[in-house]
Structures are given as structure tokens and as C-alpha cells.
Amino acid sequence: MEILSAEGITKEYRISDNFFQRSNKLIKALDNVSFSIEKGNCIGIVGESGSGKTTLAKIVSGVLLPEKGVVKFRGESIYKKTDFLEYRKNVQMVFQDPYSSLNPRLKIFTVFSDIIKTHITRDHEVIKKIAVDNLKKVGLDEEHLYRYPHQFSGGQRQRLSIARCLLLDPEVIIADEPVSALDVSLAAQILNLLKNLKREGKTIILIAHDLAIVKFICDEVMVLKNGVIQEYGKKEQIFNSPNSEYTKELIESSLVKESYIRGIGADSSVA
């Protein structure tokens, strides 16, 4: 069953090339990008820096509007939905830059409890249990609840933002480079976590620079370059017979990292 789709997404950013002028130059960050994802599947979006991955993730999660195209959840346009709060509960994004997405003035407990209060319950004990359970999933503890964002390492902050994304038990998880700031053993831990979430039936959109990362979890892969789809299809098909030179290069450059991640303990069995 299709749960989420994007159809013909085009996004342009307006920037100025001169300090004194108004914005006059357009950057096409995405050009006619479409995909669809079945419930319980994982799609990997891969491409070099600036290829449009984060832009696509933000559009799919509803925080950014495209110039053209539509995102559909269970067959319905998310822009027509009156219940956008419900969409945001079901489709959660782990942002690429965890520091800027965590309010520096708030302790983690305050951040987490605000989210749980809005959507689930105001019962303090239940809130605390949900918060601690989800911290444990990413290898953090109760003591971390009472710290401010600057009192964590970069990797811990990335794990915090994954825990935050899980609080509402969303159906779809959009993870924008969730392991890029982590060392390899922590990366393996997070990849295994995502794989387990998939086994539990979650739908995952995983963004990475590297094909090695998506290979462990994803069923389908999309390769983006300059906002245009270079390749999109089943993982096996893309790894066994890539269409473009660009994809071939990505596959070759991912091989070393792949064996390293496998060696350090990521579960590489077919999900």
C-alpha cells in the first residue's frame, strides 16, 4: 500500500548575487522530482552536497512549499488536509543540523515534554516514561533529560534529534544524514536502530551522501544530482546495473566504507 508520494516537485530559491540588489537570481534546487513509497519500505536518497536532498526532505515533511508539484499522504494532498497537525504527527523529520533545530535555551526535558503534551498527554509520569524510553533507544539515559543542547557532543545531539523524532511514534521517519556526525560504531548502532524500526513496520526515508549507508536498510534508492533524478529504482537493480556513470562512481566510492561499517557491527542481513 502506498503511504507517501511526491509528484513533479520543483523548487527554486531566489538569491541575490549583489549585496545592494533585491533577490534576482533563481537556483533550481529540485526539478520535477517524483517518487512513491510503500508502507514499511525504506527509500534512500543519495547525492553529492547541494544536490537537493534536504530541500526534498523539507518539502516532503511539509516545512517547505514547492513551486510545482504535490506531496500526498495516503493518496491525499497534504496541502488540502485540514488536519495538518495529524500529518506532522505521522511524518517526522530528523534534521541534518541537530544544533540549529534544538532551542539552546531549553533543557531536553522541556523540548520533549512540549511535543508530548501537544500530541499525547499532559500526565507528568507518562511524559517522563516516553522521554526516557526513547532516549534509551538511541543509547542515552535519563540524566541527559536535564541538560541543555550545548552540553552534548555533536554525535549525542544527533542521537537526541532521533529520539525526539520517535517520541510521537510516527508512521514515516525522514532522516536527513542521521549518521554523518557519528563515528563508525555509533553509526552502526543508529543504522541498526533504523533497521529495527523498519522491521516494526515504520516507513523510512533515509538521506545520505553515501550509498554504503543506504545499502543496509533501503529497498529503493534515488540518486539526485543538481536537483534532477539520475537514477531511481530497486536497490538490487541499482547496485547490479547502474544506468549512469555518476551512480557507478558512487557505488565504487562506497565500497570501502561499506566493509568498514559491516566490520564494526551493523546488521547487514536483508531486512
Ligand SMILES: Nc1ncnc2c1ncn2[C@@H]1O[C@H](COP(=O)(O)OP(=O)(O)OP(=O)(O)O)[C@@H](O)[C@H]1O
Ligand atoms: N534557503 C536557501 N536559500 C537559497 N538557496 C538554498 C537554500 N537552501 C538550499 N539552497 C540551495 O539549494 C541547493 C540544494 O540544497 P540542499 O540543502 O537541498 O542540498 P543537499 O543535497 O541537502 O546538500 P548537503 O549534502 O550538503 O546537505 C543548493 O545549491 C543550495 O545552495
Ligand SMILES: [Mg+2]
Ligand atoms: Mg542536506
